[in-house]
Amino acid sequence: MDISLMQIIFWALAACAVVAALGVVLSRNAIYSALCLVGTMFCLAGLFVLLNAQFLAAAQVIVYAGAVMVLFLFAIMLLQAGQAPGEERFTVQALLGWLFGIILAVQIGALVFVAFKGQSAAHTSKTGGPVLSASQAIVPGASATVTLKDSYKNADSKVKDTVEIEFIAGPTNEAETITLTETGPDTAVFAGTAATLADALPGKPEDGAFHVQPGYKITANYEDTRTGNYRTAVIRVRDHVIEMPAAVTPDADLNVSVSSHAANTGPAADTVKIVVTNKPSGEREAVVLTETGPATGVFTGALKTKHGTVPGRNNDGVMIARGGDTLTALYQPGDGDKIEAALTDGELGEDEQIPEAAASAEVAFGNTESVALALFAKYLYPFEAIAVLLLIAMIGAVLIAKKKLKKAND
């Protein structure tokens, strides 16, 4: 089991936070308590960064470690309440208080671990149970990747286990057993490939590769040994397949690949043209993909993305995107000229064809911006209410402190 930097940081911050929190509650001097509380706040701010909440980490340091703690220290100094007399005695109340605290911690902790048992570590998916996934579509002759996550098949945590899954190609009913090998000794993730051959004749069962044509389907049924339910994965065989990563961060390149034997027209490295659309902003960019070799039928290329909120010009070579956008790539064979014409006009015409192949990628969310969007769009009224509450609290605090002062003067 490898220990990553993230884990080291988490455990260090968690340990610091707990020690400092105990310091808040246990120290006899209120000033030490306040300083320990600052320490806890800083550790929590660090954990917020680990959780991808950078804005809240900054707010935590400014609001809590800054403003609130200054208020506390002022109050402590003003009251000279550093050492409160008569606090040292050990009472039944204190004993019961600690007992209750420990019971509460154990209860919540137990609840958390029962609720998230199957979900932590590299075991299973959100819903629990095994997950079988495979390439959605391939061209004839290409290999499909198959992955299975199933903690129950991780029989020996010291060695790489294997799982055998039977795949059936339709409509020829050719069956092949594919062996998936665990990616590491204790990952419970199994990976393998299903090879295919472009061949109109049905192959023999268990000859190592599926003989397929475009339009075929390769299906696997995998039984969950715990519940008896079946998980199904379907690999479709198509003329053209377009692939891109499921997520991309703004400013990174979006790598797209197209597999198509039909587009492999000559012995030289051919090119295909695809169009990438940003769903909310409507920006379109054409991308030219180049064949990886003289006759591979696989075309790759990349589209630059740039973080920004204002949609960029169509076809300027850079896709302006922000967190939450969906980028969709379309490949329409033999239609590159029309796409380019449509891009310069701004919109595709009404005779827009149903694309031969499409893939989409989510843009990973840029955090501060999405928080602000939610705050000012979805939660505008609560935000206003909180602002008014803060104002009232400020006036109220001044009034309370001032009123008593008058009384004391009288």
Added chain:
Amino acid sequence: MIGVSHYLALSAILFSIGVAGVLTRRNALIIFMSIELMLNAVNLSFIAFSRHLGDVDGQVFVLFVMAVAAAEVAVGLAIIISIYRKRGTANIDKVNIMKW
């Protein structure tokens, strides 16, 4: 691999320490700090869930909790200071006029 359950367990521990502090300490200021500790523990679980569910609403709620906590501290400390001026102590065992 650090999952959401680790953060929730840490949050539970911090919250319980805060509860124990409120129940055991008699200094009103330290009780107040323990309440802040509990609010922070809840913030941590909010953000952990926000990350886990891929939804920023949790982070927005943390902002609200922070604002309410700041308001609460301002009013609460004003009250403690006025009590201290009137009674000369911040020990809550000595401020039991509302006890019946």
